[in-house]
Amino acid sequence: MPTLTIDKLTHIYPNGVRALDEVSLEIPNGLYGLLGPNGAGKSTLMRTIATLQAPTSGAIRFGDVDVIADPQALRRELGYLPQDFGVYPRVSAYDMLDHMAVLKGVASGKARRETVEHLLNQTNLWSVRKKALAGFSGGMRQRFGIAQALIGDPSLIIVDEPTAGLDPEERLRFLNLLAEIGEHVVVILSTHIVEDVSDLCPLMAIICDGRIVRQGDPLALIAELKGRTWTKALDRADVDGVRARHQVISTRLFAGRTVVHILSDGDPGEGFTPASGGLEDVYFSTLAAARKAA
């Protein structure tokens, strides 16, 4: 299966903001997590890969396809779920999916019907297939979004913040579906929710201020931090002191106390205990380091 290669992709908006700054990535088959805070450039990157936006410079290749020179070739392999999308008024889920199937090249009646019906079942929208999309809740709409992204058996799937607005159960179903798809094709999952990545992705990258600041296997990244993260529960008043003395990764309220994670190569003392070290620590420590460097 083809690999997605992104080389020194840079995008500068007219107002001078560097949304992407020499981003280079190599994305093989499987679920690839793109983690970053809001405004980090995730959506710009997603849209650029999805041929919706021409980069200022850099190259994107998907297998043999030069995406920038021949966007049409990529679109034929693409399934794309935008971060935020709307629907036409007065159009039912079935009709819209059917319409998208034609646009995606599934033109013959029988194949199209099978695809649409199958996807409606898969996304649990069968019972509301004749209802207008405009009346759907956020979760239902999101399920419709994934259904349309799967039409045409794409070999590159881009899902931008897909779990926003889903309830836990829906999220679980959705992620399972993604995992299954990811066995065969390239799936890029952009999110700011760490669990989405840690639960699913064999590979990931962290993007911040338009740059890739970390990438790799989440487990390996977690392993890198092993023994370097420490935690302690404090009163709120003490947080500033800790901040001044240590490299704080994150603070979080838990049962009325503030739980602080810090980064330290050795035991920092002061009652800190070794943290179990999850992807969240990787994420926050990376962000903290990136921001400090900036």
Add this chain to the structure above:
Amino acid sequence: MLFFKIAGFEFRYQLRQPIFWIGAFLFALLCFGAVASSNVQIGSTDNIHKNSAYSIGLITLVMAVLYMFVMAAFVANVITRDDDSGFGAIVRSTPITKIQYLYGRFLGAFGAAALAFVSVPFGLALGSVMPWIDRETLGPFVFQNYLYAYVAFALPVLFLSGALFFTLTTLTRSMMWTYVGVIGLFVARSVFAVVISRPELKHVAAVWEPFGTGAFTAATEYWTASERNAQMPPITGDLLVNKLIWLGVAVAVLALAHLLFSFQSSERSGRSRKAAKLAAQAAAAPQIAAPSLGKLARPSFGAATTWAQLWARTRVDAVQVFRSPAFFVLLGIAALVSGLNLYFATESGIYDGKIFPVTRVMIEALRGGFTFFAVIIAIYYSGELVWRERDRKTEEIIDAAPVPNWMFIVPKTLAIALVLIATQVIAVLVAMFAQVLQGYFQFQIGDYIVWYLLPDAADFMLMAALAVVVQTLVPHKFIGWGVMVVYIIASIVLPNLGFEDNLYLYGGGPSVPLSDMNGQGRFWIGAWWFRLYWAAFALGLLVLAYGLWRRGTETRLRPRLRRLPGQLKGPAGVVLGAALVVFVGSGGFIFYNTHILNPFRTTLEGERWQADYERKFLKFETLPQPKVASVKLDIQIWPHQTRVVTHGLYVLQNRTGAPISQVHVRFPRDLAVNALRLDGGQLQSNDADFNYRIYALTTPMQPGETRNLAFVTTYEQQGFRNSGNMVRIADNGTFVNDRELSPAIGMSRDGLLEDRAKRRKYGLPAELPTPALGQPGADQFNGLSHDSDWVNADITVTTDADQTPIAPGYRASEVVADGRRTVHFVTGAPILHFFSAQSARYAVASLPYKGVDISVYYDPQHPWNVARIQNVMKAGLDYYQANFSPYQFRQVRVLEFPAPDGSFAQSFANTIPWSEGIFFIADNSDPDRVDMVTYVGAHELAHQWWAHQVIGADEQGGAALSETLAQYSAGQVMKHLYGADMMRKFLKFELDSYLRSRGGAVKQELPLEKVEDQDYIYYRKGSVVMYRLADEIGEDKVNAALRQLLHDFAFKGPPYPTMLDLMKDIRAQAPADKQGLIADLFEKITLYDIKATHAVAKKRPDGQWDLTFTVTATKLYADGLGRETPAPMNETVDVGAFDVEPGQPGYNAREVLVVQKVPIHSGAQTVTLTVAHLPRFAGVDPFNTLVDRNSEATITPVTTP
């Protein structure tokens, strides 16, 4: 106080919005232009000043109505913008009350809107002080007029529209419904505009029309120029009722907003509830075991897929329109408006007569009603479709789909085409439905398609294509719509400013006049060439728009422009190139046709030419010239070549007392003169630009001497013109007259510029004075032509063999050879120098009647009125021969000519051409209507006496000698056919028409005997005056006077009779006590105001009834400007009692209980009548024989005590 703080805040917010400044600027500009530009006249005519009270009132009112489009922008989002911004929840959680919130905001926005509208009086006032304006068109500056118009007329309209739109949007939380409301209100106005043209509905419209324009029009309808200059209608009567009703409605609507507006945030609105329900439904559905992707179909990309995609995209775009509520609302309104138009289209006969709803009439009505909406649909949905994906936020999904770049603009354009064609189909269905409602079942579906559906749909497509392109360029939908509105305005304004070339007016082309006789003629050829030309241009634009299409997230124009060259490589470039080739090629062909084969002239150029003609040659007007004594014409009509070749010979005679050494020979501007020879004449000068030749005679023409003038001319059109294609020569239905084919001798005033303002604009005196009544020397020329008296005529007409050629005279010979038919016409005696030549495939109905052959030449599609025409000819011949003199011919022919030539009838010697437009399709099924065919037929036949036996001198009153006497004759024929009791409906029509016209008349009103070029006097007033004269002194006396006139002047050359001669004859017949009346009728402008009121009937012991009612009478003399002075009245007037109101449906002679003449003096008096049973109506002057300013008030219902 919080309320005013909110209002003040809103007011200041609105002042910062662009709409405030744009709206104010736009309306100031419009009003400034309305006053300061000499090309625009609203409400003013020549003697109604541009800044007259009436004009200010009318313009302010019209602007207030137009302003509702701006008003919507002011008030509509006052509340909804809080929802959009999410700020609403915060605002509503403050302790503010609903009243403060709603009405404070409304007041602020309304205040800002009202302030912006001050631009209207400001623009009007500013325009009126511009130095270049013709001082004669201005009155004094009166500040109060502007203030009054603003407060009394504009503010109520603004308040109503503001309240309506505010409430609509606030309650529906949707701008769309506001637009629907705007259009609805606009439609309401249009409907009332149509309704108000029906006199019997005038009062209803005045009270109920929402903006008060109906009431304004009704209140000022009969005003004279001086009244219009000086005064505003007071807010009383219908105007007051109207204002109260609609202010009440506005307040009620505002109250409704309070009642129904939910002060909760829109989170709890229906939409989210519905979503929750659906989610529950989806959740309740049985879960499919485990999500498993399974095998999905692989896409394939080829031609089949591309077609499927094109269809799918087109379908989804078209269906979006078809399913949108706004489309149905628009179509519904369009159907309603055009339905009304279609219904009233059959009312377009003169004298309120009715015509059959033939396809041509229906199409014209559709163009008047439906087109407006089709244009709105084209523009509105072009914007909607281009922006749909972005508005609905589906663009990322759709744009990332594997479809080619053209798969956006092409389906959208196709979708709009489908929508427009569907719209047109619906228009046709509505028209056919209207035909069914009228009981007309001759559906010409092919004609609907070829005459209307295809050309108009193509034109709307051009509009839509432009809109698509504009929407692709601009950064927002609203800006695109704005650009299109500016474009529409420009396309209306530019031609008026002299930019008339359809080669640069996008989508422009010549109009295609329709006719049942002649179909589209050859007019469609040029129109479709222009359509090809503009379609190629539009295609080119669409290719560019394709190259600039927003796919993906880049919406700025500049990067898209940079991308454009790359996009145009390949097939797109080829299409663009092909479009360019067709555009240039067809443009070249059009240019050849419209600029080389045919002269290209703008209206302004035509006016300038007329002005130059006058400046150059009017000085020759009094130069003694020979007169045409006999005419021989050989007219060869080539109907399919649009050509008439005329070989002619004039015999000129010097009828002056002195030798003539110079002969001026004039031809129409575009008539080609192939040969011209005057015996003994040397061409001294030939001004080719004006087709004006001066011959010097080597030996002067002595008094009485004759000379021959031989000429060959070609009247034709090659190819097609930019506009104004020749309608006179038609494939079927040619109708030309000799003035278009042959020269005139000497300078005359025919064809000079007449409009006073235009004359002044070109530095000419406002008016060429008509020779005064009785002016010495004026009686040497008749009113028809200065270059001839009675002439011997010999006319030969040749046309294609399948057509019938006709010209004045009797058919002396007929030859068919080589596919051509030649007929030679001769007259027994000299006739007037004014001949028609016609040619068409006619059906002929001939009827011998007392030695006269009555023949009707008609198109076989229009047989309906043939018998009626024959009947009126019989009735007319009988009456005129019995009362005036013998008919001078043994034949009378009535001939149909195609509608594009006009909707008139004209009387030539024994030949009466009549338009297909009205008379041949007259529908006489309603007996309560005026029988216009009979009335007009009698009028035209009467011209065989009043013009073709006696022709008046060319001076004041001359027109009365032909037209007024023809009206009198026709009126008497009608009276004898229908009875004197039935004359009210005819006379009332004439009277109302006269009263209405005298208010808006261009030049000052003259008494009937001095009438000049004022048809409302010599036709309309003439009818009433002559009818009354006959009623007062006796029909036989009037006819005796007319016989005397005929005896003295029939068929005689100069001196020609004048109104003084007629007055002398009438006075000789009238008794002494009617001489004052004759002065009132003919020598003065006399008006009456007579009312009947308080009619009470009491039963007498003998079973009869005593009817008593009050008659209040006023008599006035008016001067030329309408200034009135009271005069004592002491006349006898009819009073009567009736079972049905005279002139109303169901009324006939049987409903007249009694009518008798009683003396009526100025002021109030009681009239008593004795009647056999209880009458329902009583009245004074019930048959409308007086020039009564308010003839409605002469009849009153009867009550019992």
